[in-house]
Amino acid sequence: MGTSSSARRNRFPLILLATVAMGLGVYLFTLFFAARLSEGPHTSFLKIPAVALWALLAYFTVRLVNAALFDFAFRIRRGYEAPTLVRNIFTLVIFTVLFVLIFKWFYSEINLGALFTTSAIFGVIIGLALQDTLGNFFSGISLQADRPFQIGDVIVVSQQKHTGVVEGITWRAIKIRTFQNHIVLVSNSNAAKEAIEVAPRDNLNARLIFFSTVYTDSPAKTIHVVREAVRDADNVSEKITPIVRIRNLGESSIEWEIKYWLEDYAKYNDTDALVRQRTWYALRRNGLTFAFPTRTLHLERKVTARPTTAEDEIADRLSAVDVFAPLSTDELRQLAMATVGHVFAPGETLIRAGDEGSSMFVVHNGRVQVQLTESGKSRPVAVLSEGNFFGEMALFTGEPRTASVVALEETEVLEIGHAAMKHLFETNPSLVESISWTIAERRAGLAASAEQATPNSLAESAGLLTSIKRFFGLR
Numbered sequence: 466m467g468t469s470s471s472a473r474r475n476r477f478p479l480i481l482l483a484t485v486a487m488g489l490g491v492y493l494f495t496l497f498f499a500a501r502l503s504e505g506p507h508t509s510f511l512k513i514p515a516v517a518l519w520a521l522l523a524y525f526t527v528r529l530v531n532a533a534l535f536d537f538a539f540r541i542r543r544g545y546e547a548p549t550l551v552r553n554i555f556t557l558v559i560f561t562v563l564f565v566l567i568f569k570w571f572y573s574e575i576n577l578g579a580l581f582t583t584s585a586i587f588g589v590i591i592g593l594a595l596q597d598t599l600g601n602f603f604s605g606i607s608l609q610a611d612r613p614f615q616i617g618d619v620i621v622v623s624q625q626k627h628t629g630v631v632e633g634i635t636w637r638a639i640k641i642r643t644f645q646n647h648i649v650l651v652s653n654s655n656a657a658k659e660a661i662e663v664a665p666r667d668n669l670n671a672r673l674i675f676f677s678t679v680y681t682d683s684p685a686k687t688i689h690v691v692r693e694a695v696r697d698a699d700n701v702s703e704k705i706t707p708i709v710r711i712r713n714l715g716e717s718s719i720e721w722e723i724k725y726w727l728e729d730y731a732k733y734n735d736t737d738a739l740v741r742q743r744t745w746y747a748l749r750r751n752g753l754t755f756a757f758p759t760r761t762l763h764l765e766r767k768v769t770a771r772p773t774t775a776e777d778e779i780a781d782r783l784s785a786v787d788v789f790a791p792l793s794t795d796e797l798r799q800l801a802m803a804t805v806g807h808v809f810a811p812g813e814t815l816i817r818a819g820d821e822g823s824s825m826f827v828v829h830n831g832r833v834q835v836q837l838t839e840s841g842k843s844r845p846v847a848v849l850s851e852g853n854f855f856g857e858m859a860l861f862t863g864e865p866r867t868a869s870v871v872a873l874e875e876t877e878v879l880e881i882g883h884a885a886m887k888h889l890f891e892t893n894p895s896l897v898e899s900i901s902w903t904i905a906e907r908r909a910g911l912a913a914s915a916e917q918a919t920p921n922s923l924a925e926s927a928g929l930l931t932s933i934k935r936f937f938g939l940r
């Protein structure tokens with residue numbers, strides 16, 4: 466675009482020179498032949514070069530005005546180039562008017578209007594010949610008036626067949642430069658009938674990129690890793706953070722889409738490729754795996770499923786839980802075997818206040834928040850992390866869950882059921898005592914949060930001890 470407008474500016478002195486030369490020609494011609502033009506038998510013969518000279522003068526004058534008006538005035542005032550179609554219509558109309566005036570001046574006896582209107586055959590021929598041209602012309606005018614896109618925008622015409630940057634709209638066609646650097650001309654009348662997808666140059670346009678990961682990879686981790694890898698890639702807009710989301714749980718993979726916004730949409734092929742490349746490296750670095758079509762055959766076994774952790778690791782974790790400190794290594798291993806692992810995504814609710822509960826949980830990885838819900842709003846009471854436990858209140862007292870527990874990040878918990886605890890209580894009577902202390906303290910915490918009277922922890926704990934023993938049928 467820059468080259469064509471500077472080329473036009475370079476032509477300006479030439480047009481100016483031609484106009485001056487034609488003016489001079491007309492002047493000299495009239496000077497020499499003025500007397501002969503008004504009298505004598507050769508008058509009509511001389512009129513032909515006179516008309517031609519005037520017509521040329523008119524032509525160059527119109528071009529001069531056109532250049533001055535559109536190349537300079539329009540650009541300076543509007544900041545962008547005048548559409549070719551508008552320029553052409555302007556030139557055509559002014560030139561026709563001038564030519565008719567010149568013709569009438571020299572041949573006042575000939576009726577131009579009658580000449581055109583009486584010739585019906587001429588009209589039919591012109592009409593038929595110009596059918597397509599006129600269609601394009603009027604579609605071009607409506608495109609200019611409507612301005613659905615501008616020079617520099619990326620458009621897709623004819624159901625994805627032609628994609629490229631708009632280079633110009635003439636009276637006949639829209640000129641698109643494709644991403645293979647070819648020029649495609651879509652006639653205006655065709656374009657008027659098609660659905661055209663426009664990605665305006667001054668708009669934040671988005672793209673979607675797809676990839677798949679295996680089911681064993683954590684979604685929360687994948688989202689974090691891919692988003693961070695993509696957001697600082699070249700030409701990815703900083704104004705909106707890319708979105709990484711699951712689009713489908715496929716047969717053999719989790720199917721993902723990345724939505725990102727571009728600074729310059731015309732470079733989307735390169736940027737798509739860069740985003741894919743960044744994704745590959747990011748997955749590789751973080752031990753995440755691209756999926757390929759696989760089919761896994763599972764043989765059912767009657768063993769409690771624990772998909773994510775090994776027994777020793779769990780026994781280690783349980784030994785770090787303060788209330789389980791008195792347990793022997795064997796007891797810890799037995800307890801580890803009785804636990805069931807669960808993974809929760811950030812924001813997922815692990816326990817809902819008011820529900821029935823018959824198990825407690827130890828946080829293996831991650832963090833959870835204990836929340837009280839008051840008049841529809843949740844209020845945080847405590848944050849529990851690795852080695853902390855929760856859910857013991859309902860398990861040991863048989864009452865409904867006192868609070869909700871929500872994952873703050875991807876969290877893995879170990880669930881311990883009623884039967885496993887009963888077995889432990891029978892062999893470790895001191896365990897009941899330490900747990901009843903924790904429950905008493907937590908009740909006090911809840912009461913303080915709910916702005917109720919704080920119960921006496923000591924008395925509370927003693928009462929609890931009795932009711933836990935009764936609940937578990939212990940002596």
Ligand code: CMP
Pocket residue numbers: 816822835846847854855856857858859860865866867868869870906907908909910911
């Ligand atoms: P439960 O009542 O079974 O379910 C909600 C759990 O949140 C509860 O058991 C406790 O384990 C836990 N909880 C309640 N209050 C507190 C608190 N103040 N501090 C820590 N944990 C709590």
